[in-house]
Amino acid sequence: LDLPVALDAMGGDHAPDEIVKGAEEAAREGVPVVLVGPEERVRACEAFTGAVPVVDAPEVIGMAEDPAMAIRTKRNSSLVRCAELVTSGLAGAMVSAGNTGATMAAALFKVGRIKNVSRPGIASLLPIPDEDPVVLIDSGAQAECRPEWLVQFAQMGAIFWSLRVGGRTPRVGLLSIGEEEGKGNELTKKAFPELKAASGEVFEFVGNVEGRDILARKADVVVTDGFTGNVALKTMEGTFEFFVRLLLSVFSGSEEAKEVGRKVLELIAPVAEQVHPDTTGGALLLGVKGVCVISHGRSGARAIKNAVRLAHSMEKDHLVAKIAERFR
């Protein structure tokens, strides 16, 4: 049984056009997907061919709305409908590039938490060219965390990493300041011994890692609270953008500089493709009873297609069952 991915047609800056386009591309590549949103609007999109089924959900949740309230009151919204399709077993996973808080609320209240998981966490996959990717968890779900939640994030992140990469026991690092056990804030000082005690079967705890160690691959899974994780993730994005602006300004000088710039662009294209956020497609909300992929608000068709692929493959690999098994 190949269950389709329920895709929120109204989520993100480029909805519904780019979402519909992404869904069509995923379908062409053989990944089953259903579009969930206001049926007429979806069908009116230029990219819509009729190859992808549409589930009507006339209500839309805006980026600024209160997430929990929106999920409770807008029962005909695309997000609530996506979650219901997963719960009823008609869809195998859900994907949205919309309001992150509302997506989490839909997954949490409608799909539900896995038994014994205290809080869901967002696992972001950081691609490293020619190397294994790094998982950063929690990258934004829980702004305030207890030490034991970080241990759960480590376990869930490690299971995700193993399914996605595998081949060995993932190394888990605790994001902190200073490498020694005593260094950090109250949360990391308490979490350190708990992670050490949990080290073994699912992951190997390698101690504290610092901000500069994340992309240096000192750990396969970097564990942190959702506030710090989100700041770190967005700081990486911002630094990348800064660097790209810097290069572009350097290459916009003389004609010769422009020529060098063109050559650099050619050389760097295959690597840029590997590290581009669109290639990953999105982050996984781990700890809920269904595969839920949260895509970037700026997602275009390619990002959406890859998010649908990621969601589908995680469902095929029984991500949820594997986490549930661990937390039984």
Next chain:
Amino acid sequence: LDLPVALDAMGGDHAPDEIVKGAEEAAREGVPVVLVGPEERVRACEAFTGAVPVVDAPEVIGMAEDPAMAIRTKRNSSLVRCAELVTSGLAGAMVSAGNTGATMAAALFKVGRIKNVSRPGIASLLPIPDEDPVVLIDSGAQAECRPEWLVQFAQMGAIFWSLRVGGRTPRVGLLSIGEEEGKGNELTKKAFPELKAASGEVFEFVGNVEGRDILARKADVVVTDGFTGNVALKTMEGTFEFFVRLLLSVFSGSEEAKEVGRKVLELIAPVAEQVHPDTTGGALLLGVKGVCVISHGRSGARAIKNAVRLAHSMEKDHLVAKIAERFR
């Protein structure tokens, strides 16, 4: 009266050779400096010409030592001697590339806190090519913070920014996740209204900023707790290093790629010079009764020279008096 800068000759990975070299360079450029460390070792350094006075301090504080304990017991250490020179008025400022915790402890216990300042914070200057730099405070002094400390960091950071850049009232942003007032963790939610209330004379509060806004210059001064600030700072460093590794690997392929790489290096050199951490020289520990510059552990001679210059100029600009005046 041109007071010299007291420079810890034994701090950092390349001490004492690179430190002595940096001191000699600063002296050649007319910045008064004294080297503080084991006299014989300092005098034995190749770069030592005798132009820079040496204050004997035979004891050395290691990177792994407990900071408060080391400062209390090693009274003949270079760090304690540096702090004493500032306290006695023989030096105008102190600079160290050694153990950050020990440098802070020396400044805090020997030089002392400015009246009404609750906690000192580390202000890091982030250089932006052809634009005003951004100050990130606290980048590592206080791992756990109260909301009112963040307001003090904003004030001190703004005074520092005004002395260093000036020309207008600095915009202060609160590092958080999500731009709206209600977004963030408990600390930022409480600090937001306090920063809003303090907005006016010294700085203009522009609300929450996210990780990706730091280098995009959405604020001149980015305020955060020392844990988050240190993670953000090191994540920027790590992302930069990642990007540089990426470029180098791309340019190490064919002969043609190597040729493109050489041209890029030529084009980028003037910009790289501007953003290189060595150009700034170090971060300011704000809130103590003396100018204290904390340099990177990996500082070479150029970084040290620039750190000495930064310390000297902040002393000349009456940084400490200006903060004290504000907190009276």
